[in-house]
Amino acid sequence: MQILRMSALGLAVLYLQLLVLPHITLWHAAPNLLLAWVLLAAMKLPRTPTLLLAFLLGLAYDLTLPLSLGMHATILLLLAELINRLHNSWSKNSPFNVMLAVFLLSVGWEIAKMVFHALAGHGVTATAQQLTIGLLWQTVSGTLALYILLLLDRIRFHVQL
Amino acid sequence: MIKRHLVLSLLLLLCLVLMLGGDESRLAKARLLSRSLYYPFLNSLQTIRSIRQARIHNRTLHEQNALLLLRVIDLENRVETLAGSDIPFLPTVQHLIVADVIGFSGSFEQRQLIINRGTQDGLMVNDAVLNNQGAVGKVVAVAPHHATVLPFSHPQFRLGVADARTHVQGILENIGGHQYITMIPIDAQVALGDTVITSNLSTVFPKGVPVGVILKLERHPLHPYRQALLQPFANIGSIEQVIVLLSRKGDSDSLESAGY
CATH class of the missing domain: 1.20.5 (Single alpha-helices involved in coiled-coils or other helix-helix interfaces)
Structure with missing residues (x-):
């Protein structure tokens, strides 16, 4: 049941990421809800379903940007594995810790993107200023999104027959 | 150990396969x-x-x-x-100007029209005012940018008119809030439904401008002339635009110059 709920949440997050968030940009950087989702999924689900879901969701995202096929699937997969391994040793009580985790994951995401683009010969066009503002924006919005997703995850529906 | 990493390895391999190759x-x-x-x-x-x-x-x-x-x-x-x-009934009018009715002065049958043209546009007192239905009135006061029009519904308005069919002459005037053709000879062959037009005796209007139709013929026992109740073509109450015929002067020997 938890897997189903997390899949549905992931799909909703993906639609939001593709349809709504590109319109809420700051310095050309859109909030990264997928990051918040993978963080939540890796904490809530067992390892294998998390990896599978991260891969499938990342691949779905890649298909909307076919030239970078496989990039987001790889990033989400690696982040899911990383979170799955490390989240138990990371204190989640303090919002600052959560924000730091989101920031580090965002940095990892951006570095992975740059490496992929460099290897694919697409070139990296973002300036240092854009990158910094983008990372800060993604950290704030990602943390906020994570708490919202946690809240949504707590909602239970009971059907009485 | 192998089983633990199998899924991750397989998925990473798949990612690699997807990423490999050119665009x-x-x-x-x-x-x-x-x-x-x-x-x-x-x-x-x-x-x-x-x-x-x-x-x-x-x-x-x-x-x-x-x-x-x-x-x-x-x-x-x-x-x-x-x-x-x-204006179909004025094929050879040389100078005319279209004006908007921008206001009224007076009330009921005393009402006069204010139009948005004046001396700056070449208007003069006694210029004829009509619309595409027929005669409306004449200019009685002109300012640089507006003018006052005395409509045929005003008690002071007089106009030389004629029966379009028989050419019998008469005078259009307002009696008790209604338009009448007065001074119609008793033996004139005027009939109900006849169209009344401006006559050649008018100094204000050219001959032939429609005015209205005869609704009723009346005769007072003490008067030597008959009078006809007229239904005017132009509706003064709902006029929004008028046409002013600019200065057709020269005919001084007319009914209007004699006070009509």
Whole structure:
């Protein structure tokens, strides 16, 4: 049941990421809800379903940007594995810790993107200023999104027959 | 240990396969996945995007439609103005000007029309005022940018008119709030429904401008003339635009110059 709920949440997050968030940009950087989702999924689900879901969701995202096929699937997969391994040793009580985790994951995401683009010969066009503002924006919005997703995850529906 | 890393390894291998190759190769793989496994997802995404685009397009069309509507209204107004200046009963009028009625002075039958043309536009006192239905009145006061029109419904208005069929002359005047043709000879062959036009004795109007139709013929036992109740063509109460015929001067030997 938890897997189903997390899949549905992931799909909703993906639609939001593709349809709504590109319109809420700051310095050309859109909030990264997928990051918040993978963080939540890796904490809530067992390892294998998390990896599978991260891969499938990342691949779905890649298909909307076919030239970078496989990039987001790889990033989400690696982040899911990383979170799955490390989240138990990371204190989640303090919002600052959560924000730091989101920031580090965002940095990892951006570095992975740059490496992929460099290897694919697409070139990296973002300036240092854009990158910094983008990372800060993604950290704030990602943390906020994570708490919202946690809240949504707590909602239970009971059907009485 | 192997089992623990099997899924991750397989998925990473898949990612590597997807990433390998040039842009063309990645596009081909993406096309294959888009048409098979991810078809429902991508199709729904495309549908949502097309709905949003349709809404934006719809909004743009609404704006264009509103602009076109304003343009149509503007053109209709221009056509109306041109149609109003097309006077079939005045084929050889040399100088005329279209004016908007911008106000009234007086009340009831004492009402006079204020128009938005004046001496700056060449208007003079006693210029004839009509619309595409027929005679309306005459200019009685002119300022640089506006003028006052005495309509035929005013008690002080007099106009030399004639029966279009029999050419019997008479005078149009307002009696008790109604328009009458007075001074009709008793033996004149005037009939109900006859059209009344301006006569050649008028200094204000050229001959032949329609005025109205005869509704009723009356005769007072003490008067040597008959009078006819007239239904005017022009409705003074709802006039929005008029045409002013600029100065047809010269005829001093007329009924109006004698006070009519």
